[in-house]
Amino acid sequence: MISKKMLDLGTKRSVIRDIFEYGNKLAQKIGAENVLDFSLGNPSTPAPDEVANIIKEMVTNLSPKEYNSYTSSPGDREVRIAVSNNLNTRFKTDYTEKNIFMTCGAAASLNIIFKAIIESENDEIIVNTPYFPEYKVFIEGQGAKFVPVKCNKDLLLDIEAIENKISINTKAVLINSPNNPSGVIYPKENIGELVKLLNRKQKEYNHPIFLISDEPYRELVFIDEHPTFLPNVYDNTLVAYSWSKSLSLPGERIGYILVPGKVKEYENVFAAISGAARVLGYVCAPSMFQKVIKHCVSVEPDISVYRINRNILFKELPKMGYKAANPDGAFYMFIKSPNDDGYDFCERAKKYNMLLVPGEGFGMKEYVRLSFCVETEKIEKSIDIFKKLISEYDGEK
């Protein structure tokens, strides 16, 4: 009567959501201030004032029709011009509104891209591990094979391992930098090697291999080297962007897909993106928030609290003996469990009302993910708990 696949997806909650629900129940019992909930990537920094100001101005000065009506399917033209101008200023590109398709956030952008490019069930999308768990759901949901490739020891792209997984069926390689869950930013050289490999493989198989760049954390960067803007180094790049994290608007569902003019058969690809958005019901992204973006596209995100939290963790945890990837961007730290068992570490942390996410869902079960988009006080409180936790393992050796 109904799809078994969808029933399974609808009944099995994600591990992250399970922990979040557990945290909510615990908060009712012992008070939210006593729960160190580091499970969700829900930005703690509020949206910048410019967002509320422009909404007030809209509802005061415009007729509702001007901000509640449908826009054109790919989004309001002026909004897309504002987005393309912003990219052109920052990345020295020459995009126009014809390169931008407004969407309901990165999840929608990715699903639209997959739907647009996947032709058969043999198609494969390569994903670097560790990865955002929903990638598997999106890729399989749109009918292709999810092909994870383990990262190297520094949690960067392992180019040789990627090469071993690329085949004639490879449709795309998906990367996410700054990365959820590791916070890693792939350095220029690492990206350069990937680009070389993809160019070589495209020639060998005589068809394009897309590089899909999932960029909700593009502006959340704590080091001098910003992530490479991939369309500037690889022609067949498609970008999935979202303002969920950079402007702290995760509930408003607003983002875009960038289809650069250098993409092979760009016009057809853009048309397929439009077709896929139509099938998935993602045409006309929320119109009020499209207009918010028109006015706020150049507003810089406030990452000051995330930076303080990141610096505390990055200073204290390695001193205690924890191994973790450099959290250079985003707001996550991916920490290796002392006994290589992420589940075990999360269970032990629960005893102290500290909630982390086991790494298995991200493809690396030895790790746990800590989201540090929380009040600094909670990060400070966690330090003693991390000390106690690691000492438990000492006694077990």
Ligand code: PLP
């Ligand atoms: N991609 C990554 C890597 C994410 O971490 C998230 C959300 O946490 C998304 C995509 C989905 O973002 P959005 O809220 O814009 O749909």
